[in-house]
Amino acid sequence: MGTTQLESVPEPKYWHLKTVLSEALDSDFAVGEILPNERDLAARFGVARATLRQALEQLELEGRLQRRRGVGTTVAPPRTAVSVGTAQHDWPGAPGDAWQTADATSAVPPQAVARLFDAPRGEEMHTVRRTRVVHGQAVAAELLYVPAASVPELSAIDVPSGPARGRAVLRELQRLELEGQDRAVELGSARADDAKELDRLPGAPVLVVTTRYFAGGRTVAVSVATYRADTCRLTFGDSGDVEISHPGQQRRAS
Amino acid sequence: MGTTQLESVPEPKYWHLKTVLSEALDSDFAVGEILPNERDLAARFGVARATLRQALEQLELEGRLQRRRGVGTTVAPPRTAVSVGTAQHDWPGAPGDAWQTADATSAVPPQAVARLFDAPRGEEMHTVRRTRVVHGQAVAAELLYVPAASVPELSAIDVPSGPARGRAVLRELQRLELEGQDRAVELGSARADDAKELDRLPGAPVLVVTTRYFAGGRTVAVSVATYRADTCRLTFGDSGDVEISHPGQQRRAS
DNA sequence: GAGTGGTCTAGACCACACG
DNA sequence: GTGTGGTCTAGACCACTCA
Numbered sequence: 007m008g009t010t011q012l013e014s015v016p017e018p019k020y021w022h023l024k025t026v027l028s029e030a031l032d033s034d035f036a037v038g039e040i041l042p043n044e045r046d047l048a049a050r051f052g053v054a055r056a057t058l059r060q061a062l063e064q065l066e067l068e069g070r071l072q073r074r075r076g077v078g079t080t081v082a083p084p085r086t087a088v089s090v091g092t093a094q095h096d097w098p099g100a101p102g103d104a105w106q107t108a109d110a111t112s113a114v115p116p117q118a119v120a121r122l123f124d125a126p127r128g129e130e131m132h133t134v135r136r137t138r139v140v141h142g143q144a145v146a147a148e149l150l151y152v153p154a155a156s157v158p159e160l161s162a163i164d165v166p167s168g169p170a171r172g173r174a175v176l177r178e179l180q181r182l183e184l185e186g187q188d189r190a191v192e193l194g195s196a197r198a199d200d201a202k203e204l205d206r207l208p209g210a211p212v213l214v215v216t217t218r219y220f221a222g223g224r225t226v227a228v229s230v231a232t233y234r235a236d237t238c239r240l241t242f243g244d245s246g247d248v249e250i251s252h253p254g255q256q257r258r259a260s
Numbered sequence: 261m262g263t264t265q266l267e268s269v270p271e272p273k274y275w276h277l278k279t280v281l282s283e284a285l286d287s288d289f290a291v292g293e294i295l296p297n298e299r300d301l302a303a304r305f306g307v308a309r310a311t312l313r314q315a316l317e318q319l320e321l322e323g324r325l326q327r328r329r330g331v332g333t334t335v336a337p338p339r340t341a342v343s344v345g346t347a348q349h350d351w352p353g354a355p356g357d358a359w360q361t362a363d364a365t366s367a368v369p370p371q372a373v374a375r376l377f378d379a380p381r382g383e384e385m386h387t388v389r390r391t392r393v394v395h396g397q398a399v400a401a402e403l404l405y406v407p408a409a410s411v412p413e414l415s416a417i418d419v420p421s422g423p424a425r426g427r428a429v430l431r432e433l434q435r436l437e438l439e440g441q442d443r444a445v446e447l448g449s450a451r452a453d454d455a456k457e458l459d460r461l462p463g464a465p466v467l468v469v470t471t472r473y474f475a476g477g478r479t480v481a482v483s484v485a486t487y488r489a490d491t492c493r494l495t496f497g498d499s500g501d502v503e504i505s506h507p508g509q510q511r512r513a514s
Numbered sequence: 515g516a517g518t519g520g521t522c523t524a525g526a527c528c529a530c531a532c533g
Numbered sequence: 534g535t536g537t538g539g540t541c542t543a544g545a546c547c548a549c550t551c552a
Contacts, residue, residue, distance in 0.1 A: 016528090018540060021462055043518060054542045059519090064449055064463055075519045076550035085446060091496070189496040191445055192339060193465060193489040195318055207520080208275055209318055211447060211465070235447040242345070242443040242496060270547090272521060297537060308523045313538090329538045330531035461539080521547070528540070 019053055020060035026051075027061055031070055031081055041071070041079040067211060069236050085239040086140055090189070090215055097184055097219065098136070098150055098229060099176030105136040105148065110172035115151045115228075122218055122228045129153060132160070134172040137203060138231070145238050147203040148231040152179065156226035179219075182226060188218040191240065200232050211235040273307055274314035280305075281315055285324055285335055295325070295333040321465060323490050339493040340394055344443070344469055351438055351473065352390070352404055352483060353430030359390040359402065364426030369405045369482075376472055376482045383407060386414070388426040391457060392485070399492050401457040402485040406433065410480035433473075436480060442472040445494065454486050465489040 041047065048058040062079065065071045072082040088104075098105065113133040114120075120128065131151045138146035154160070157178035165171040194214040201208040212232040219227040233240060295301065302312040316333065319325045326336040342358075352359065367387040368374075374382065385405045392400035408414070411432035419425040448468040455462045466486040473481040487494060 018462075020540075024463075045518090054544090056543090057541060060540085062519095067447060067465065068449055069446070073519065074550085075548065076517080078518060087444065190341065190493050191467070191496070192323070192493040193321060193447065193467065195322055209278075211321065213445070213447065213467075239444050239446040242445070274521080299537090308525090310524090311522060314521085316538095327538065328531085329529065330536080332537060516550105516552090518550075519548090521545100523545080524543100526540100526542080529538090531537080532535090 020057050020064070023051060023053065023058065023061035024064045027065060028070065031065070035081045037081050037083045039081050041081070043078060066236060072236070082237070085237055086143075086145065087239050087241045088138070088140060088145055088233065090240045090242055091187070091217070097176070097179050097182075098148075098227070099173070100180065104140065105138050107134060107136050107169050107172040107176065109135040109167070109169060110175060111167045119151055119228055119230060122216070123153065123225050132157065132171075132175045134175055136172070138233075143237070144204055146231050146233040147200045148229055150175075150227060150229045152227045156182070156221075156224075179227060182221040185220045185222070187220060190216045192216075193235070194232065196232060204232070204234050206234065206236075213238065213240060215240065274311050274318070277305060277307065277312065277315035278318045281319060282324065285319070289335045291335050291337045293335050295335070297332060320490060326490070336491070339491055340397075340399065341493050341495045342392070342394060342399055342487065344494045344496060345441070345471070351430070351433050351436075352402075352481070353427070354434065358394065359392050361388060361390050361423050361426040361430065363389040363421070363423060364429060365421045373405055373482055373484060376470070377407065377479050386411065386425075386429045388429050390426070392487075397491070398458055400485050400487040401454045402483055404429075404481060404483045406481045410436070410475075410478075433481060436475040439474045439476070441474060444470045446470075447489070448486065450486060458486070458488050460488065460490075467492065467494060469494065 035041070042050070044055055044058055044062070048055040051058065062071060062073065066073055066082075069082055069085045071079055073079045096103070099107070111133050112130045114128055114130055115133070131153050134148075134150040134152070136148045136150065137144050138148065152175055157175060159181075160174060160178050165174045192214050194212050196204060196206055196208060196210045196212045198208045200212065201210055204210070204212070213235045215229075215231045215233065217229040217231070218225050219229070289295070296304070298309055298312055298316070302309040305312060316325060316327065320327055320336075323336055323339045325333055327333045350357070353361065365387050366384045368382055368384055369387070385407050388402075388404040388406070390402045390404065391398050392402065406429055411429060413435075414428060414432050419428045446468050448466050450458060450460055450462060450464045450466045452462045454466070455464055458464070458466070467489050469483075469485045469487065471483040471485070472479050473483070
C-alpha cells in the first residue's frame with residue numbers, strides 16, 4: 007500500500023494548534039471579537055508562547071486574525087475583494103479609479119523596475135506615489151514610474167514635486183492611446199515606507215502587482231502596487247462585472 | 261520632511277540582518293550556491309539562531325532563498341513566470357494547457373467553494389485533482405469542482421475513480437460553451453496534501469487562485485489552484501503574449 | 515502604569531538527506 | 534553516523550496603546 011501512513015508523522019504542535027484555533031474561531035467567536043492574550047492562550051494550551059505565536063502567525067497570514075501591538079488579537083473580517091484590472095483596464099488615474107494620488111518626485115527606479123522598460127538605463131523618471139483606500143482602509147500603496155520621454159509635454163511645465171505634479175503626470179498619460187497592459191502578481195514583504203502607509207509592520211506579507219502599460223509600441227509606464235496580503239483578495243474579472251461573492255455578514259462586532 | 265526621523269526607531273535585528281544578507285546575496289553569491297549553515301551564520305553575525313532564522317524566513321518568502329531540511333540553504337533562482345489565464349482563457353484541460361490530470365473522485369466541496377455555485381448545497385461533486393509542472397517542477401496543485409448537473413452525460417458512463425475519470429470530466433466540460441470566467445488571487449498556506457504535492461512543508465505560503473467558469477448562464481465549475489508563492493510569479497497577459505521579462509541570470513559570484 | 519503584541523536569547527531535541 | 538533545517542521551551546526585555 008505504499009505508505010500506510012501510521013502515526014509515524016507526528017504533527018507539529020503549532021500546526022495542530024492552528025487547526026484547533028481555526029475551528030474555535032469558526033464556532034465560538036464573532037468577527038471583531040478579542041481573543042485572550044498570547045500568554046494566557048499559551049498557558050491554556052500548555053505550550054510555550056513562541057509555539058502559540060507560530061500558530062497565530064499562520065492564522066494571520068490566512069486573514070483569519072488581526073494582531074495589533076499594544077491592543078490585542080481580534081478575529082478578522084473576511085478579506086475584502088479588490089478589483090485589479092477588469093478586462094481592458096484604463097490608464098491609472100482615469101476617472102473613477104480607486105486611487106488617491108499622494109505625491110510625486112523624480113527618482114531612479116530600482117533595477118528590477120528599470121528592466122521592464124524597453125531601453126533599460128539608470129534614468130530618472132517621474133515617480134508617482136498613490137494609495138488605494140477601501141472602506142476607509144488603505145489596502146494598497148503604489149509607485150508609478152513614468153519616463154520623461156513618455157510625457158514629453160510635461161517637462162516644459164515644470165510642476166514642483168507633490169500631489170499636483172502627480173496629477174499632472176497622470177493627466178499627460180491619459181492623452182496617450184493605451185494599447186495594452188501586462189500584469190504579474192507575486193508575494194513580497196512590505197518595505198518600511200509601504201508598511202507605514204498600510205499600517206503594518208515592515209516585512210508584512212504583501213501581494214505585489216506589477217503592471218506594464220503599452221502605448222505607441224513601447225512600455226510607457228510601470229506600476230508596482232503592494233496590497234496587504236492579510237486583508238485583500240485580488241479579483242480579475244474577465245467576464246463583465248460578476249464578482250466572487252462572500253456572504254457579507256461580517257463587519258464590526260460590538 | 262516633517263519628521264526628521266532621528267535614530268529614535270531602532271531597527272529590529274532580524275530586519276537589519278535581512279538587509280545585510282540580501283546585499284550579500286546580490287554581490288557574493290551565485291544562484292544555487294549553498295550558504296553556511298544556520299548555526300554558523302548566527303554565530304558569525306552574533307545573534308541567536310532564532311533571530312537569524314527570522315531573517316532567512318523573510319528572504320525565503322521573497323523568493324531569494326530556498327531551504328531544505330537535511331540539505332541546507334541555497335540561493336534561489338528568479339521566480340518563474342507562470343501564465344494564469346491569457347485574456348479569454350479556455351476550459352481547463354483544453355489542448356495545450358499546462359496541467360496534468362492526477363486523479364478524480366466524488367466529494368463534497370468545502371463550504372467556501374460550495375458558496376461560489378449558484379445553488380449552494382452540501383452536494384457531492386466531481387472533484388478532479390491536477391498538477392501543474394514547469395521545468396520538471398510542480399508549481400501548483402489544483403482541485404476542480406464540477407457539479408454532476410454540469411456534465412449530465414457523464415453520470416451514465418460511470419467511470420471509476422482515477423485519472424481516467426478526471427479526463428472524462430474535462431472532456432465533457434469542453435462540450436459546453438464557455439461564456440466567461442472570474443478569478444481571484446489571495447494568500448494562503450498549503451494544506452498538508454497540497455504541500456506534499458508541491459514538495460513543501462505544510463503551511464508553506466501559497467498563492468490561491470480561485471476561478472469560476474460560466475456556461476449557460478450558470479457557474480458550471482470552480483477551480484482552486486494553489487501555487488508555490490516562493491517560486492512563482494503569476495502573469496496575467498491582457499495584451500497578446502508579451503511577458504514581463506526577467507533576465508535569466510541574477511548575479512555573478514565574485 | 516498596566517497590559518498587549520514584537521523581539522531576542524540560549525539552549526534542547528527531532529526529522530530528514532546523504533554518504 | 535553526521536550535518537542540515539524544523540520544532541519547541543522558558544525565560545527576558547522592548548515598543549506600543551490606552552485608560
